[in-house]
Every structure is written in C-alpha cells, then in structure tokens.
Amino acid sequence: MLISKIKFKPVISKLLLISLGTILLGSLVSCKTAFISIDKISTQNIGKTIYVTGKVVHLAPFVDNAAYQIEDATGKIWIVTSQTSPQLGQQITIKGKIEYQSLPFAEQELGDLYLVELEQLDSPQSINNN
Numbered sequence: 332m333l334i335s336k337i338k339f340k341p342v343i344s345k346l347l348l349i350s351l352g353t354i355l356l357g358s359l360v361s362c363k364t365a366f367i368s369i370d371k372i373s374t375q376n377i378g379k380t381i382y383v384t385g386k387v388v389h390l391a392p393f394v395d396n397a398a399y400q401i402e403d404a405t406g407k408i409w410i411v412t413s414q415t416s417p418q419l420g421q422q423i424t425i426k427g428k429i430e431y432q433s434l435p436f437a438e439q440e441l442g443d444l445y446l447v448e449l450e451q452l453d454s455p456q457s458i459n460n461n
Contacts, residue, residue, distance in 0.1 A: 370405035372444055376429045380449065383408070384424040387417045398445075401425075412448035426450040 366382040385401030385408075397416040400409050401423065410427060417423050427446030434441045 368405040369401075369403050369408050372408060372429055372446075374431060374444065377431050377444075378429065380426065380428050381446075382424060382426050382452075383446065384422070387419055387421045387423060390416055390419055392416065409443070409445040410448050411445060412451075414448060414451065417451065424452040426452065 366384075369383060369385065372381070372383075383401065383403070385403040387399050388402045388407065389400035391398040391400075396411060396413045398409050398411050399416050400407050410425060411430075425446065426449045428449060429444060430447055431444050432442050434443070
C-alpha cells in the first residue's frame with residue numbers, strides 16, 4: 332500500500348501543476364480586453380475596457396480635459412480624455428472604458444454611450460504586445 336502511494340505521488344504533483352497552469356492561463360486570457368467595432372458598443376458593456384480604432388472627425392476642447400469623436404465603418408463615438416487631443420483626421424487606436432451619460436428630457440431618455448480614454452496607441456498591432 333505504501334509503495335503504490337509513492338509511485339502515484341509524482342503523477343499527482345504533475346497533474347496539480349498542469350491544473351494550476353491551466354487556471355492561471357485561463358485567468359490571463361479572460362482579463363484581456365476586447366478590440367471591437369463601434370457598433371458593438373452597447374449598454375451591456377458599461378464599465379468594460381475595450382480597444383477601438385477610428386478616424387478623428389470632431390474635436391471639443393474643455394477647461395480640464397477634452398473630447399473627440401472617432402468614426403469607423405460601423406459608427407461614431409465620443410471619447411473623453413485628460414491627455415492631449417489627437418489631430419482632426421488622424422487614424423488612432425485607443426484603449427478606453429465604456430461609460431453612459433443619462434440625459435432625461437421631456438419624458439424621453441436621450442443619453443448616450445461614450446469612452447473614457449485610458450491610453451492612445453499608435454496602431455492596432457501595438458495592443459498585441461501588451
């Protein structure tokens with residue numbers, strides 16, 4: 332009986348290591364943020380961090396921060412930033428957090444989704460290195 336426990340102990344240790352490695356790898360993959368098109372951004376995604384690429388089509392400077400609107404083939408979305416605004420017409424990729432601003436007006440909800448810029452990236456390829 333003692334001999335059989337000794338023989339299986341290395342096998343059990345290896346299985347535990349493999350299981351632990353699988354769990355860690357799975358948790359890393361699940362933490363990765365998504366690169367999505369603008370039309371896929373919805374109220375179900377509020378609070379999630381995503382990557383989006385688009386062309387800057389509008390700029391709106393404020394006192395302490397700024398906003399700019401980007402457009403891709405599927406739609407437009409406003410980005411709020413405390414960093415330097417990109418140039419009008421510039422193609423950019425950003426990492427941002429999805430937020431919603433409620434605006435009730437005349438018994439209607441006129442609120443809209445927007446992104447809070449977390450980071451401006453040079454290109455979509457640079458997100459693969461993070």
